[in-house]
Amino acid sequence: EVQLVESGGGLVQPGGSLRLSCAASGFIFSNYWMDWVRQAPGKGLVWVSLINSDGSRTTYADSVKGRFTISRDNANNTLYLQMNSLRAEDTAVYYCARGEYGALGYWGHGTLVTVSS
């Protein structure tokens, strides 16, 4: 069974940093592109970043470019999102998702990030 479990969310002050993790199981992690998608409270889905299967290609939404870094550890089946210079508008539930057929086929349950003083 495919499982994606995010962790690392919490309360952080504006300007602070946080690293999210997504532990993958039930599939060959190194075969798949992975994404991060976020959802502010009561709002819609917003794509954040993706990374290809071997980690050699990454892309970011303009809103996070230069502040967030996506990475992966295929040996340990884990996806990461390093978030720096956090702003109030980054407050959201962050989901990791598995890419397939051009879509996001499996999603984790999400982890909440709150940026507030």
Add this chain to the structure above:
Amino acid sequence: QSVLTQPPSASGTPGQRVTISCSGSSSNIGSKTVNWYQQLPGTAPKLLIYNNNQRPSGVPDRFSGSKSGTSASLAISGLQSEDEADYYCGTWDDSLNGRVFGGGTKLTVL
């Protein structure tokens, strides 16, 4: 403001057929395949339709997708109370070099 445009709400009675539209441009829907996601209250999104009209295993055939030009649609036939959810369209945008989503449509089963 989302790159893809969806109506904020839709509704229907049990057994009815409802459609949800998704409008984009040549840099996204016009040149890429469209996917649809269902988000039940308090849960993570789930893939409903991929490649414009393909259903993942386990998705009932009451759900169908179509695409024409720079627009796409999700149709739900034989509406059921458990279909009450938020629905999002999504695709890739070549100009933005990233994935894009619609703003979401909240479906209410009356």
